[in-house]
Amino acid sequence: MTLLSARGLTRRYPQPKTKLFEPARFTTALDDADLDVDEGQAVGIIGESGSGKSTLVRLLLALDTPTAGTVEFDGRRVEASAAARSLHWLRRETGIVFQDPYASLDPRMSVGRIVAEPLWALGIPGDRRARVHDVLEDVGLEPDMADRFPHEFSGGQRQRIAIARAIVHRPRLLVGDEPLSALDVTVRAQILALLAELRARDGLTLVLVSHDIGVVQSLCDQVVVMKDGRIVEEGPTEMVLLQPQVAYTRRLLASIPVIDPH
Numbered sequence: 001m002t003l004l005s006a007r008g009l010t011r012r013y014p015q016p017k018t019k020l021f022e023p024a025r026f027t028t029a030l031d032d033a034d035l036d037v038d039e040g041q042a043v044g045i046i047g048e049s050g051s052g053k054s055t056l057v058r059l060l061l062a063l064d065t066p067t068a069g070t071v072e073f074d075g076r077r078v079e080a081s082a083a084a085r086s087l088h089w090l091r092r093e094t095g096i097v098f099q100d101p102y103a104s105l106d107p108r109m110s111v112g113r114i115v116a117e118p119l120w121a122l123g124i125p126g127d128r129r130a131r132v133h134d135v136l137e138d139v140g141l142e143p144d145m146a147d148r149f150p151h152e153f154s155g156g157q158r159q160r161i162a163i164a165r166a167i168v169h170r171p172r173l174l175v176g177d178e179p180l181s182a183l184d185v186t187v188r189a190q191i192l193a194l195l196a197e198l199r200a201r202d203g204l205t206l207v208l209v210s211h212d213i214g215v216v217q218s219l220c221d222q223v224v225v226m227k228d229g230r231i232v233e234e235g236p237t238e239m240v241l242l243q244p245q246v247a248y249t250r251r252l253l254a255s256i257p258v259i260d261p262h
Contacts, residue, residue, distance in 0.1 A: 004037040009069035029055040031229040042206040044216035047226035053209045095166030099178035101158035105150040112146030118169045156187030173205045
């Protein structure tokens with residue numbers, strides 16, 4: 001079953017005028033992108049910096065408004081321009097992990113408050129403290145760490161905290177925007193194993209933006225290749241990575257060092 005679907009997604013940003021009467025100019029960050037993600041699937045999005053990967057995931061999660069095109073989640077239209085409260089249903093179903101774990105965590109808040117934030121924001125009932133303790137254990141941290149602050153943890157531990165916050169409300173879709181690139185190789189492998197475990201145990205659907213082909217090859221069923229704001233190739237991971245059909249994909253694979261996640 002298709003969980004997430006995008007059709008004709010386009011995002012253009014106006015450029016400042018250099019002359020008074022010149023016509024409006026735009027920069028196209030994403031151009032006419034179509035994407036389907038099945039429930040339980042793991043999809044990797046690869047491409048050079050500036051290829052439109054992060055723009056695509058921001059539009060998929062209604063963190064930005066498309067210039068054109070549509071997004072549907074489980075058959076329901078996502079209205080990115082709607083009021084924040086009217087998107088609570090989407091926030092309830094999705095979670096996101098960003099590249100820099102320290103920058104994405106409020107240093108003034110305890111880990112317990114950080115992880116519990118989605119529960120409060122989305123009005124999810126139940127014993128929130130118990131849920132925070134459970135999810136900290138799920139990501140390999142001790143429950144008593146809830147009283148500590150982000151600066152007291154290593155980079156890998158902070159990324160585990162970020163993952164805990166992203167899954168504490170039990171979303172169906174987890175999106176990672178370069179969630180492993182700021183970590184060293186050993187910690188990266190640990191986080192990769194954690195994501196694989198959570199996906200297998202909870203049936204998570206995963207969309208992963210990554211420069212690391214080894215990570216994508218290890219974790220993802222499907223691969224999407226982007227260049228200059230367009231999807232230029234997509235398909236099963238083995239087919240795209242071992243038998244790429246597009247010259248750009250072949251150049252990309254040749255230029256990116258492969259890191260063995262194991």
